[in-house]
Amino acid sequence: MPDSAPPLPLLAAQGLTFSRNDRPVFGPLDFSVDAGEALLVRGGNGAGKTTLLRVLAGLLRADAGSVEIDGRPARTALRAQAMAYLGHLPGLKADLTALENLRFLVGLHGLRRGQLVEQALGIVGLAGYEDAALRELSAGQKKRLSLARLWLSPAALWLLDEPYANLDLDGIELVNRMVQAQLRSGGAALVTTHGAYAAPPVRTRELVLAGGNGDDLAEATA
Numbered sequence: 001m002p003d004s005a006p007p008l009p010l011l012a013a014q015g016l017t018f019s020r021n022d023r024p025v026f027g028p029l030d031f032s033v034d035a036g037e038a039l040l041v042r043g044g045n046g047a048g049k050t051t052l053l054r055v056l057a058g059l060l061r062a063d064a065g066s067v068e069i070d071g072r073p074a075r076t077a078l079r080a081q082a083m084a085y086l087g088h089l090p091g092l093k094a095d096l097t098a099l100e101n102l103r104f105l106v107g108l109h110g111l112r113r114g115q116l117v118e119q120a121l122g123i124v125g126l127a128g129y130e131d132a133a134l135r136e137l138s139a140g141q142k143k144r145l146s147l148a149r150l151w152l153s154p155a156a157l158w159l160l161d162e163p164y165a166n167l168d169l170d171g172i173e174l175v176n177r178m179v180q181a182q183l184r185s186g187g188a189a190l191v192t193t194h195g196a197y198a199a200p201p202v203r204t205r206e207l208v209l210a211g212g213n214g215d216d217l218a219e220a221t222a
């Protein structure tokens with residue numbers, strides 16, 4: 001007998017709430033993201049987008065609520081295996097070269113099957129920068145190096161905080177192609193943005209954060 005139960009969402013949050021100094025930042029939030037979907041997290045400056053991604057990644061502790069990955073509680077080891085976080089402060093080392101940084105991060109987080117560290121730099125437009133120290137790279141080039149590390153990650157769930165920041169048009173298209181490929185391969189992505197002007201052209205749900213005034217809106221569109 002085939003199993004007719006619907007697949008579990010890749011990520012599900014229930015009653016997720018976060019406050020700072022007794023001031024609510026967001027929540028309670030209920031939302032889910034299926035494999036093959038992107039969730040666009042919208043909101044103005046200070047609305048809580050980065051905070052939400054950091055809570056989901058386990059870098060900050062929620063006041064209340066639960067996060068499940070594939071139907072299982074998102075404990076630290078499961079988060080580390082299932083999630084890749086692209087944030088404002090990429091975990092890159094200033095004194096290592098581009099290639100050394102990638103090798104270091106692949107050692108920490110693992111390598112997506114079929115990928116080669118050396119090829120990833122070419123995919124993100126950094127061929128020829130293998131031996132450049134990170135501190136010699138521009139902000140956009142550093143972002144591209146972070147994208148290379150994302151591309152090499154075996155994680156199914158991408159948490160992308162303002163992935164388009166510092167990128168030129170070609171870089172924006174690169175992000176969109178990467179997200180599309182990730183979704184096609186059965187993964188999912190959460191993407192924060194200040195507005196609707198930049199979003200991956202994929203099946204997208206939306207979560208609008210209102211900055212702690214209780215008007216957060218989950219899944220306004222699907």
Ligand SMILES: Nc1ncnc2c1ncn2[C@@H]1O[C@H](COP(=O)(O)OP(=O)(O)OP(=O)(O)O)[C@@H](O)[C@H]1O
Pocket residue numbers: 020025043044045046047048049050051052194
């Ligand atoms: N380390 C911190 N300590 C205290 N307050 C913080 C800290 N980081 C963020 N905040 C506050 O939490 C709220 C949410 O900030 P957050 O960075 O999540 O917003 P955001 O939506 O990502 O904003 P932006 O679009 O400007 O990046 C803001 O009011 C901000 O001032």
